[in-house]
Amino acid sequence: MTALNKKLFRDLWHIRGQALAIAVVIAGGIATLVMALSAVESLQETRRAFNEQYRFADIFAHAKRAPEWAAREIGAIPGVLRVESRIVQDIIIDVAEMGEPARGRVVSREAGGQSRLNDIVIRRGRDLRRAHPDEVLVNEAFAEAHGLQLGDVIHGNFNQRRRALKVVGVVLSPEYVYAIGPGDVVPDSRHFGVLWMGREALEAAYDLKGAFNDLTLTLAHSVAPAQVIDQVDRLLAPYGGIGAYGRADQLSDAFVTSEMEQLEHIAVVIPPVFLVIAAFLFNVVIARIIQADREQIGLLKAFGYSNMAVGGLYLKQVLLITALGILIGWLLGAWMGHAVTGIYRDFFRFPFLHFQVNPGALAISACVGIFSAVTGTLSAVRRAVAIAPAVAMTPPAPSAYRASIMEYLGLARFLSQTARMILRYIFRWPLRAILTVTGIAFSVAILVMSLFFFDAANRMMEVHFFETERQDMSLTFVDIRTNAARSNVGALPGVLMVETYRTVPAKMRLGHREERVAISGLDGHMQLSRLVDVNGRVVKPPPEGIILSDKLAQLLAARVGDLVTVSALEGRRLVRQVPVVRIIRQYIGLAAYMDRRALNRLMGEGDIISGAHVLSDSRAEPALYAALKDTPALLGLAVRSAALETFSEMIRQHLHTMIFFYLAFASLIAVGVIYNSARISLSERARELASLRVLGFTRREVGTILAGELAILTLVALPLGCMAGYGLASLMVNLFDTKLYRLPLYVADSTYGYAVLMVITATIGSAWLVLRRVASLDLIAVMKTRE
Numbered sequence: 001m002t003a004l005n006k007k008l009f010r011d012l013w014h015i016r017g018q019a020l021a022i023a024v025v026i027a028g029g030i031a032t033l034v035m036a037l038s039a040v041e042s043l044q045e046t047r048r049a050f051n052e053q054y055r056f057a058d059i060f061a062h063a064k065r066a067p068e069w070a071a072r073e074i075g076a077i078p079g080v081l082r083v084e085s086r087i088v089q090d091i092i093i094d095v096a097e098m099g100e101p102a103r104g105r106v107v108s109r110e111a112g113g114q115s116r117l118n119d120i121v122i123r124r125g126r127d128l129r130r131a132h133p134d135e136v137l138v139n140e141a142f143a144e145a146h147g148l149q150l151g152d153v154i155h156g157n158f159n160q161r162r163r164a165l166k167v168v169g170v171v172l173s174p175e176y177v178y179a180i181g182p183g184d185v186v187p188d189s190r191h192f193g194v195l196w197m198g199r200e201a202l203e204a205a206y207d208l209k210g211a212f213n214d215l216t217l218t219l220a221h222s223v224a225p226a227q228v229i230d231q232v233d234r235l236l237a238p239y240g241g242i243g244a245y246g247r248a249d250q251l252s253d254a255f256v257t258s259e260m261e262q263l264e265h266i267a268v269v270i271p272p273v274f275l276v277i278a279a280f281l282f283n284v285v286i287a288r289i290i291q292a293d294r295e296q297i298g299l300l301k302a303f304g305y306s307n308m309a310v311g312g313l314y315l316k317q318v319l320l321i322t323a324l325g326i327l328i329g330w331l332l333g334a335w336m337g338h339a340v341t342g343i344y345r346d347f348f349r350f351p352f353l354h355f356q357v358n359p360g361a362l363a364i365s366a367c368v369g370i371f372s373a374v375t376g377t378l379s380a381v382r383r384a385v386a387i388a389p390a391v392a393m394t395p396p397a398p399s400a401y402r403a404s405i406m407e408y409l410g411l412a413r414f415l416s417q418t419a420r421m422i423l424r425y426i427f428r429w430p431l432r433a434i435l436t437v438t439g440i441a442f443s444v445a446i447l448v449m450s451l452f453f454f455d456a457a458n459r460m461m462e463v464h465f466f467e468t469e470r471q472d473m474s475l476t477f478v479d480i481r482t483n484a485a486r487s488n489v490g491a492l493p494g495v496l497m498v499e500t501y502r503t504v505p506a507k508m509r510l511g512h513r514e515e516r517v518a519i520s521g522l523d524g525h526m527q528l529s530r531l532v533d534v535n536g537r538v539v540k541p542p543p544e545g546i547i548l549s550d551k552l553a554q555l556l557a558a559r560v561g562d563l564v565t566v567s568a569l570e571g572r573r574l575v576r577q578v579p580v581v582r583i584i585r586q587y588i589g590l591a592a593y594m595d596r597r598a599l600n601r602l603m604g605e606g607d608i609i610s611g612a613h614v615l616s617d618s619r620a621e622p623a624l625y626a627a628l629k630d631t632p633a634l635l636g637l638a639v640r641s642a643a644l645e646t647f648s649e650m651i652r653q654h655l656h657t658m659i660f661f662y663l664a665f666a667s668l669i670a671v672g673v674i675y676n677s678a679r680i681s682l683s684e685r686a687r688e689l690a691s692l693r694v695l696g697f698t699r700r701e702v703g704t705i706l707a708g709e710l711a712i713l714t715l716v717a718l719p720l721g722c723m724a725g726y727g728l729a730s731l732m733v734n735l736f737d738t739k740l741y742r743l744p745l746y747v748a749d750s751t752y753g754y755a756v757l758m759v760i761t762a763t764i765g766s767a768w769l770v771l772r773r774v775a776s777l778d779l780i781a782v783m784k785t786r787e
Contacts, residue, residue, distance in 0.1 A: 004300075004305070004312075004313050007296075008320075011317060012320065012321075015289070017679065018281075018675070018676050019285075019321045019324070020324075021281070021676055022278055022282060022321055023321050023325035024325070024672060025274055025277055025278045025325070025668060025672040025673075026274065026275065026278045026325025026326065026328075026369055026372075026373070027326075027332055028665035028669065029270070029272070029273070029274030029275045029278065029365075029369070029372075030271070030274075030325060030326055030328075030330065030332075030365045030368075030369050031330075031333035031336055032266065032267070032270045032271050032274070032333070032661070032665070033270075033271040033329075033368065034329060034330060034333025034334065034336075034337065034357065034361050034362065035334075035336040036263045036264065036266045036270075037263075037267055037360070037361035037365075038333070038337045038355065038357050038361045039263050039341060039344070039355065040260050040263045041358040041360075042341060042354065042358075043256065043259070043263075043344065043353075044260065046350050046352065046353050046354075047177075047253075047350070050174050050177070050350055050351065054121065055116065055117045055174075056247070056253075057117045057118055057175075057216035057218055058225060058246065058247050059217050059218075059219065059229060059232065059244055059245070059246055060215070060216055060246075061216075061233075061236055061243075061244035061245075062088070062215075062241070062242050063215070063236045063240045063241040063242070064239060064241075065208060065239060065240065066213065066215075066236055066239035066241070067210065067239070068085060068210055068211065068212065070235055070236065070239060071084075071085040071212060071215060073235055074231075074235055074236075077232070078223075079219050079220045079222075079223030080217050080218075080220075080228060081217075081218045081219060081220055082117055082218045083116075084115065084116045084117045084118075084215070084216050084217070085214070085215050086107060086199070086212060086214050086215070086216070087108040087199065087203065087208055087214060088105065088107050088213065088214035089105070089202070090182070090635055090636055091103075091104045091105070091106055091157055091195075091635075092104070092157040092628075092634055092635070092636070093154055093155070093156050093193060093195075094154065094155040094162075094629045095146050095154050096153075096154075097146060097147075098146065098190070099621070099622055099625050100191070100621075100625045101628055101629045101634075102191045102192065102193060103181050103182075103191060103636045103637060103638075104156060104192070104193050104194070104195055105194050105195070106136075106156070106196070106197050107194065107196050107197070107214075108196075108197060108198070108199040108202045108203075109198065109199065110198075111127070111199070118173060118174060118175045118216055120137065120171040120173050121171060122137070122169050122170075122171050123169075123170045123171060123172060124150060124169065124170040125167075125168050125169030126168055126169055127168075128196070128198050130198065132198075133198055133200065133201035133204075134163065134164060134166055134201070135165070135166050135197075135198070136154075136167060136196060136197050137170070137195065137196040137197075138170055138171070138193060139170075139172070139173065139179055139194040139349070140170050140172055140349055141179055141187070141193075141349055142179075142192070143167070143193075145189040146190065148170070150168060150170075151168075152166075152167045153165065153166055153167070154167065155629075157634070158205040160478065160633065161205070161632065162630070163205075165195070165197075172349050172350070173194070175252060176252055177252050177350060178251070178253075178255040178347065178348055179194055179252065180192070181636075181638075182636065183474075183638055184643060185588055185646075185647055185741075186643075186647050188646040190646075191638075191642050191646075215232070217232075225247075226246075229244045229245065229246065237573070240570065241569070243507060245516060254739070254740060256348060258740050259344070259348075262735075262736060265732075269728075269731065269735070270665075273445075273446060274669065275369060275372035276372065276442075277442055277672070277673060278369075278372055278376065279373065279375055279377075281439070281672060281673065281676050282321075282377045283377055283379070283380055284432065284435065284676065284677075285680065286317065286318060286380045286381065287380040287383075288680050288683060289314070289317070290314065290380055290383065290384045294387070297387060298387070298389045299389075301388075302389045307385040308385075311381050311382075311384060314380070314381050314384060315374070315377070315381055318374065319370065319373070319374075322369055325369060326366050326369050329365065330357075333357070333361075334355075334357050339657055340355075340658070341353060341354075341355035343654055343657055418701060418704055418708065419708070421705055422708040423712070425709060432677075433713060436673060436674075436677045436717075437713050437716050437717040437720065438717075439669070439673030439677075439717075440673050440714055440759065440763075441717040441718075441720040441721035442673075442721070443666050443667070443669040443670035443673065443762070444720075444724070444725060444755050444759050445721050445727070445728050446728070447662075447666040447667075447721075447755035447758055448721070448722060448725025448726065448728070448729065448747065448751055448752060448755045449662070449728035449732060451659070451663075451751040451755065452725070452729040452732065452746075452747050452751060453658075453732075453743075454651070454655065454659065454751075455748045456729075456733075456744050456745075456746060457655060458651075459744045459746040460588070460741075460743070460744060461644070461647055461651075464587070464588060465643070465644045467530070467532045467536060469528075469529055469640060470527070470529070470615075470640075471499070471529055471614055471615055472614055472640055472641070473613075473614050473616065473637060473638060474611060474612070474613050474638040474640075475489065475611045475612045475613075475614060475634060475636070475637055476610065476635045476636035476637070476638075477610060477633050477634065477635055478632075478633050478634070479633075480502075480610055481610075482607055482608060483500060483607040483609050485500075485612075485633075486500050486609070486612060489614065492614075492624055492628070493623035494616045494617040494619070494620025494621060494624045495617075496616060497527070497528065497614070498613070499523065499527065499528045499529065499612065499613045500523070500596070500611070501520060501521060501523075501529065501596065501609060501610060502520070502596045503518050503610040503611070504518065504519045504521070504569075504570060504571075504602075504603060504610075505517075505518050505519075505569040505570060506518070506519050506566050506567055506568050507567040507569065508552070508565070508566055508592065509556075509565040510556040510557060510558050510562060513555065513556045513557055514556075515555050515556060517591065518591075518592075519593070519594055519599060520591065520592070520593050521541075521593075521594050521597075521598070521599035521600065522541050522595065523595075524540045524541060526613075528613040528614075529613045531547065531584060531593060534584075534585045534744075541594055541595040541596075541598075542581050542582075542598075543598060544579070544598055545579045545582075545594070546566070546578045546579070546580055546581065546592055546593065547580075547581060547582045547584060547592065547593040547594070548564075548580055548582075548584075548591075549585075549591040549592070550586065551739065552590040552592060555739070558583075559580065559583075560583060561580065562580045563578065563579055564577070564580060565577055566602065568602070571603050571605065572603070572604050574602065574603060574604055576602050578594075586742075587741055587742045587743070588740075588741050589739070589740065590739055666758075667758060670758070670762035671762045671766055674767075675766040675769060675770070678706060678767060681709060682706060703771045706767070706770060706771065707767045710763055711763070711767075714763045718760075721755070721759070722755065725747070725752075725755065726747055730745055733745045
């Protein structure tokens with residue numbers, strides 16, 4: 001081993017604590033990058049393989065009743081490769097072990113044969129048989145939620161008739177990887193299930209012999225979906241078509257895409273914070289080592305070592321510490337990736353989902369880590385190379401002592417001797433103090449940002465379930481009804497209050513922009529399902545005009561006063577221009593609201609409703625649920641308490657793991673920055689502190705000087721970190737802004753409190769470690785040390 005390498009490892013051992021702290025900070029950034037990129041790659045590859053193998057469709061369309069020859073016409077559209085007609089219907093499901101009725105979607109399937117598109121994976125049991133029309137296949141999530149076994153019987157309401165169904169298989173489908181019911185916020189496997197049933201049985205149940213009400217098709221790779229969608233809409237319009245849409249708007253696939261985009265945002269935002277702090281730590285530590293090694297650098301050059309050899313010595317230190325951080329980050333990233341993939345395995349129902357570390361992610365993370373480390377130390381190494389041997393072998397010029405701002409302002413006389421020493425040292429090295437404050441502030445900011453996700457989720461839950469949707473349940477009718485049906489709902493057991501609503505699927509267009517949305521018609525006196533703005537004020541729908549959610553207004557580039565073109569996708573399919581009268585902030589989906597009577601006038605209809613919101617007596621719920629199960633006109637039922645429970649469970653499972661990682665990393669940043677700052681201060685001031693001890697200062701007084709410096713820098717950093725944390729939270733709000741949901745920019749006071757408390761704890765721990773070294777200073781050895 002060469003002399004330089006011996007010095008390299010001796011120096012590394014001497015700063016092992018600081019080196020480990022820096023390596024851990026680097027590992028945090030590397031691990032997050034590896035986890036995010038590898039998880040995205042795993043999801044992408046799994047989805048691609050599943051979609052290709054089981055022929056996931058490119059375009060989906062629904063109609064009221066269309067003849068089979070219309071499907072053949074659509075199949076002849078240029079660019080269409082395959083087309084498959086089918087029957088899809090929403091029903092009410094009665095499962096014996098559950099008191100309330102569940103919602104279901106039944107999809108037709110050719111008995112005993114493969115579907116041309118959106119085929120299924122049979123996990124248990126067998127396929128349907130033509131001779132048994134009451135057999136069904138059940139999606140795996142619903143089967144697991146109810147403990148359904150092969151041969152179990154459930155009941156469903158088909159076209160206002162109750163029917164017993166025998167479960168013969170448990171399956172997965174690329175169409176329902178994320179099986180979420182209509183109008184639900186998150187998947188509720190207990191209250192929403194997907195069933196596959198023989199085509200002939202459904203044709204008979206809904207009088208669709210030789211006809212279909214749903215269509216799927218795939219396209220050639222070079223064909224744009226928008227071109228085909230327009231032709232599909234034109235062909236299905238006479239048969240009650242409600243507008244075709246592409247895979248990007250298919251609900252299940254859109255949620256998977258959204259999750260991958262979130263991981264990509266994490267890879268862009270989080271790692272740079274860690275690596276910038278690591279670069280700062282490297283700069284400070286290597287600069288201190290070079291300053292302490294001035295005489296040795298001069299001797300090395302005097303003995304003939306080149307500038308490259310001397311510079312390489314310190315770069316090797318940086319690269320070895322970085323390599324340790326990269327290795328730890330790779331291992332930690334793989335472990336985190338497995339944990340995150342386990343969460344996705346519960347949410348996304350793929351037949352397989354295996355986490356594999358992406359070699360590209362390892363290479364990218366290593367390059368980024370090395371770049372940040374070398375960038376942070378380049379200036380310090382350049383100074384070491386540039387110094388002349390004769391200059392290096394002489395002691396550095398003493399620091400220039402002059403009156404600080406305290407003396408100029410006359411504040412020094414109010415401070416103790418120890419306090420003046422602390423503040424003078426901070427003002428003597430302002431850049432170092434600023435960088436230390438910045439590092440600590442970053443740790444506070446990441447803590448605030450991490451805890452912000454809890455605040456945002458809780459705020460979303462509060463707004464949606466307690467301020468906006470206050471009903472116990474929402475009923476959806478099979479067909480539209482006159483408002484007289486309200487009295488029938490009010491007569492059900494335990495019903496205390498009923499409010500009706502109207503929902504109309506429509507296309508909204510402004511200029512060249514167009515979006516599909518369901519327009520909700522509400523009564524002005526609604527007390528259960530309300531419109532609420534960001535300030536918690538109730539918004540009543542105006543007698544005329546339309547209210548848009550802010551995301552829908554953004555996508556349409558609409559402002560108050562604009563006329564949007566509304567094309568109804570049901571009934572007489574009227575096209576009208578409606579003025580935008582208000583835009584309100586909402587966090588879930590795209591929405592448009594009108595007064596119910598105004599919406600009915602827009603549709604050219606009378607006093608029509610689509611369903612009802614119900615407030616009920618909890619003591620009468622069993623009787624109410626039993627009555628609803630036997631109500632043939634009921635198409636769907638959404639229970640608020642069940643949705644709230646599911647949403648809370650999703651937060652607990654999904655957010656806790658991710659936020660635990662961020663909290664751990666933020667704590668490591670705090671420890672790394674504060675510990676390195678204290679160690680550097682101790683190394684530079686060891687002779688000064690030893691001199692104070694010789695002059696009669698106690699260990700406690702000497703330790704107070706170091707601890708006081710840390711305390712002041714931390715106190716300055718805390719408010720700055722809280723402000724930076726709010727900025728990061730705002731960045732997350734912008735990055736997580738999708739059609740499906742948005743995050744409210746809400747940071748609770750307790751979040752700032754927890755972040756500050758955790759950083760203060762890290763400061764106390766780091767100070768304790770350094771003060772132990774102060775107590776064990778060898779005064780004689782330190783006083784002999786040459787500055």
